[in-house]
Amino acid sequence: MLEGPKVSQSELAKRFGVSQPQICRIIKNKERILSEWHRSGDPERKRKREGKDAALEAALLRWVEGARAADLPVGRPLLQLKAKQLVGAPGRPGPEPSAGWLARVAAFKKPPVEKGDVEQPVAEHWAGAVLPSLLRSYAPSEVFCCGETVVLLPAGCPGARLTLLLCTNASGSEKVPLRAVGESPRPRCLRGINLEQMPWSYRAGSLGGLTAALFAEWLREFNEAMRRQGKSVLLLLAKHEAHPYLQLSNVRMVFVPPATALAQPLDRGIANDLKGHYRRRLLRWLPAECGTGQPTLLDVLHILAQAWGDVSPMLITSCFHATGFIPEAGTEAMSLSPAHGQLSREHPERDGQPAEADGDEGMVEGEDAAELAAVPPCPSEREVWRSLATLRRYLECQATSPDLFQAFYELEDAVHMVSAG
Numbered sequence: 021m022l023e024g025p026k027v028s029q030s031e032l033a034k035r036f037g038v039s040q041p042q043i044c045r046i047i048k049n050k051e052r053i054l055s056e057w058h059r060s061g062d063p064e065r066k067r068k069r070e071g072k073d074a075a076l077e078a079a080l081l082r083w084v085e086g087a088r089a090a091d092l093p094v095g096r097p098l099l100q101l102k103a104k105q106l107v108g109a110p111g112r113p114g115p116e117p118s119a120g121w122l123a124r125v126a127a128f129k130k131p132p133v134e135k136g137d138v139e140q141p142v143a144e145h146w147a148g149a150v151l152p153s154l155l156r157s158y159a160p161s162e163v164f165c166c167g168e169t170v171v172l173l174p175a176g177c178p179g180a181r182l183t184l185l186l187c188t189n190a191s192g193s194e195k196v197p198l199r200a201v202g203e204s205p206r207p208r209c210l211r212g213i214n215l216e217q218m219p220w221s222y223r224a225g226s227l228g229g230l231t232a233a234l235f236a237e238w239l240r241e242f243n244e245a246m247r248r249q250g251k252s253v254l255l256l257l258a259k260h261e262a263h264p265y266l267q268l269s270n271v272r273m274v275f276v277p278p279a280t281a282l283a284q285p286l287d288r289g290i291a292n293d294l295k296g297h298y299r300r301r302l303l304r305w306l307p308a309e310c311g312t313g314q315p316t317l318l319d320v321l322h323i324l325a326q327a328w329g330d331v332s333p334m335l336i337t338s339c340f341h342a343t344g345f346i347p348e349a350g351t352e353a354m355s356l357s358p359a360h361g362q363l364s365r366e367h368p369e370r371d372g373q374p375a376e377a378d379g380d381e382g383m384v385e386g387e388d389a390a391e392l393a394a395v396p397p398c399p400s401e402r403e404v405w406r407s408l409a410t411l412r413r414y415l416e417c418q419a420t421s422p423d424l425f426q427a428f429y430e431l432e433d434a435v436h437m438v439s440a441g
Contacts, residue, residue, distance in 0.1 A: 192333025
C-alpha cells in the first residue's frame, strides 16, 4: 500500500484504526521492518517480541537447525529438555523456559521443503543400503532395538495402563530389564522396596506415557551398563519426540525412517508375545490361594518381569530376521538349554536307570506313636502361597541383586506346576 498512490497518513490511520503517529513511525522504519519480516521464519507473524535471553535463544536455535539438518525429530518435550540443559549450564542461570516460548522457537525458521523430497524413496534406500552397512560392523548380540508398548492394568491398580520400554538384542541373549512408566508418582505398594535391586524399574510419566526426560535417563543407564560390560552396541529405534538423540560412549543411536517404523522387530511379534504371557500369568493369579485379593501394581510389575523372561530367544531372533535387522551370515549359535522358568517334568535318573519314588518300606512294629505325632503335616496350598508372598517381600526389601528374583520366579513356577497336578 505504501508503494501505491499517495494516501495521507490521516486516511491510513482511519482505515486501519490506529493513530497517525504510529503510521508515521511505520513509514519511517519501513526498511528495517521489512528486513526483519523477511528474516523471520513465520510470514504470518504480526508482532515482534524479543526474548529475555537472546544468547539462550541463539544457542537453542543453532541446536534445532543442527538436529533438523541431521534429520532428527524435534518436538516440544525435547526442546524443553535441551533448554533446561542450557539454562542449567555453569554461568547461565535463568528461569525455566515456558511452553509458549518453546512453541515459538520450534516454529522459527522452519526448513523449506524441496519439491522432490516426498518422491525420494528414503525408506527403501535406508533398508537396502544403509542398514546392511551398519549391521556389518556389529555381531547380532551387539544389535539392539528398543520401543514402547502399552499394557492394561487390572482393577484396583493406580491408573489404567502402563507404558513399557522394551529393549533386546538380535540374538535374544540379552533382554534389558523392563522400564515401566505409570501415572502414579508414588505408588503406596512400592514403599519400603529396594527399587535399585528389582528386575524391573518404575517411573511416573505424563499421563502414563514416556517423556523425553525419562527416555534420556534410560539411555544413560543403558550406556553405563554397556560400558561396564566393555561392549559397544548399535541401538535402532523409531523417530519420536520422546526419543532424544544423545552422544553416548558405548551406544550408537540410529533412527529408523518413519516409513519402516511398523516393520521393527518389536512390532513383528515380540511385544505381542510379551502381552500374551502377561495375560496368561494374570489369569493364573489365584486370589483365594494367595490370600491377597486383586493383584497390586507391585504384583503386576513382577508378573511383567516374568512374562518378559518367557519371551524366547528363538522368537526374538526370528522377528529380527523377518525385518532384516540382523546380518544374514552372522547369526550366532542358539542355546538349546531350557529357558529360565521352565522346569523339566522328566524323572531324574540314577546310574542310568529311572529313579523310583522312595516310598515307605513299611512301618516298624511298635513305633512310638509320639514320633508320628511330631511329624509336621503337609501344608495347604494357601499356606504355601502365603509363604511365597512372605519370601518375595523379604527379597524386595533385602535383595542385593536382581538375579535373586529369577530363582524366586522359577520356584513360584514350580509351585504352580505342582498345584496344577
